[in-house]
Amino acid sequence: MTEPAIALIDCNSFYCSCERVFRPDLNGKPIVVLSNNDGCIISRSEEAKKLNIAMGAPYFQVREQLRRQQVATFSSNYALYGDMSARVMQVIESVVPQIEVYSIDEAFADLGGLPEPLQQLGDHLKQTVLRCTGIPVSVGIAPTKTLAKLANYAAKRWQERTGGVLDIRPQPLREKVLRKLPVDCVWGIGPRLAPQLLALGIRTAWDLAQSDRQLLRKRFGVVVEKTASELAGIGCLQMDEPASARQSICCSRMFNRPQNSLKALQEAVASYTHQAAIRLRAQGSLCRQLQLNLRPRQIDGHRGGWSAACPLPYPSNDVRELSDTAQHLLQAIYRQDQSYSKAEVLLLDLCQPGEFSDDLFLPRQSNASQKTMQVLDQINARWGRDTLRPARVPQQAEWNMRREMISPSYTTRIDQLLTVKAE
Structure with a gap:
C-alpha cells in the first residue's frame, strides 16, 4: 500500500505579499499590515521581523519606530486579500487533484498517487503560484497533516537550504527535522501546552512523537494524543470533503x-x-x-x-x-x-x-x-464590487473602520485598477 502524501501550501507573510504584488518598489523592504481600525500589527514581512517588530504590537506604540526604520505600513484591505487568496487556491487546484482550504493563506493538498519525486511537484507548485499570482509560498510534504504543517514550518525556517519546499516522508530526514524543532512549533501545541510537556521531559517534536499515547490522553486529552500519533506517521486527521453551505x-x-x-x-x-x-x-x-x-x-x-x-x-x-x-x-x-x-x-x-x-x-x-x-x-x-448597491448603503461613511493607510482595491474595483504609464 502506498504511503499517504499530504502537502501544506502556505503563503509567506500573505497580507504583506498581497501589497507587494502591486508595489514592486517594496520588494526587499520591510512591510507591516495593521488590524481593523489600524489597531495592531497582524502581518510582517521577513525584513520587518529582522527589525524586531513584534507581532500584535499596538500601532500607536510602535508608530515612531516604524517611521524611523522606514517600514511601509498598510491598513488591512480584506477585499484585496480575499480576492488574491481565491486566485492562489484556484492555481493550486489546477495542479493537484484535491485540496482543502484551511485558512485564507493555507491549503492542504492530497498528493497520493501522483508521480514521484513529489519534491519536484512541490517546486513546480511553488513556481506556478508565484508566476500566476505573484504570491510566494512554502510547501511541506509528509504522510500526515500535522507532519505536513511541521515540514512547511521547517521549509520556511531553513529557506536557504530547502528552497521553500521540503518533503519529510523519508524516515531519516523526518527524524532529523523532528529532533531539531522544539515542541511548541507543533500544530496544536503552542505556548500554552508547551510548558506542561516540558515538565514531562518532552522538549522536541521527536520527543512528543515517541511519548506514551495513553499517558498523553490521560493528561491532556484526545487532541494531544492524536497529535503525537500524527507526528509518528499515523494519520488521524483526514482530508475534508468540500465545505457544505453555511448554516448561518x-x-x-x-x-x-x-x-x-x-x-x-x-x-x-x-x-x-x-x-x-x-x-x-x-x-x-x-x-x-x-x-x-x-x-x-x-x-x-x-x-x-x-x-x-x-x-x-x-x-x-x-x-x-x-x-x-x-x-x-x-x-x-x-x-x-x-x-x-x-x-x-x-x-x-x-x-x-x-x-x-x-x-x-x-x-x-x-x-x-x-x-x-x-x-x-x-x-x-x-x-466591480458595489457598482450597484442598495440606496441605503453609502459610498463613504463617517462610521467606517479607520483605515488611513489602505491600498487601492486593485482587483475588485474597476475604478481602482492598476494603471501603467508610458514614459
Whole structure:
C-alpha cells in the first residue's frame, strides 16, 4: 500500500505579499499590515521581523519606530486579500487533484498517487503560484497533516537550504527535522501546552512523537494524543470533503468611534445586511430568520448589548427584504441615550431552494425578485464590487473602520485598477 502524501501550501507573510504584488518598489523592504481600525500589527514581512517588530504590537506604540526604520505600513484591505487568496487556491487546484482550504493563506493538498519525486511537484507548485499570482509560498510534504504543517514550518525556517519546499516522508530526514524543532512549533501545541510537556521531559517534536499515547490522553486529552500519533506517521486527521453551505452568516464591524446617531446606525446595518446577502446568494441559500445585535462601549454599564430577531415572511435572498427586516429590528432596540461600538447582522436558519415546504396562505419570493438579485450580482461581478448597491448603503461613511493607510482595491474595483504609464 502506498504511503499517504499530504502537502501544506502556505503563503509567506500573505497580507504583506498581497501589497507587494502591486508595489514592486517594496520588494526587499520591510512591510507591516495593521488590524481593523489600524489597531495592531497582524502581518510582517521577513525584513520587518529582522527589525524586531513584534507581532500584535499596538500601532500607536510602535508608530515612531516604524517611521524611523522606514517600514511601509498598510491598513488591512480584506477585499484585496480575499480576492488574491481565491486566485492562489484556484492555481493550486489546477495542479493537484484535491485540496482543502484551511485558512485564507493555507491549503492542504492530497498528493497520493501522483508521480514521484513529489519534491519536484512541490517546486513546480511553488513556481506556478508565484508566476500566476505573484504570491510566494512554502510547501511541506509528509504522510500526515500535522507532519505536513511541521515540514512547511521547517521549509520556511531553513529557506536557504530547502528552497521553500521540503518533503519529510523519508524516515531519516523526518527524524532529523523532528529532533531539531522544539515542541511548541507543533500544530496544536503552542505556548500554552508547551510548558506542561516540558515538565514531562518532552522538549522536541521527536520527543512528543515517541511519548506514551495513553499517558498523553490521560493528561491532556484526545487532541494531544492524536497529535503525537500524527507526528509518528499515523494519520488521524483526514482530508475534508468540500465545505457544505453555511448554516448561518454573520457580518459585523467595529465602528471607528462610538456611534449614537440613528442615521449612522441605519447606514451601518444596511451595509452589513448587503454584505451578508452577497455571501448568502454566493452559496445559493435562502434566509428564514434575521438577528441584529448592537454592542455598547465597554465603559458603558450594559456590557452585553441589545439583540432582537425576527423570522422573515418567507425564505429569501433578496437584500431589500432582508434590509427592511434589519431596519425594523434596529428601530426596536435602538436607544438614543446609548453609544454603540459595533453592530452585527446575522442571517439564520438558512436553507437551500427546494428544502422547505411553501405555505399556501403566505407569499413567497417572486421570480422577478430572484432575477433582480441575479442581475445585481452579475453587474458587480463584471464591473466591480458595489457598482450597484442598495440606496441605503453609502459610498463613504463617517462610521467606517479607520483605515488611513489602505491600498487601492486593485482587483475588485474597476475604478481602482492598476494603471501603467508610458514614459
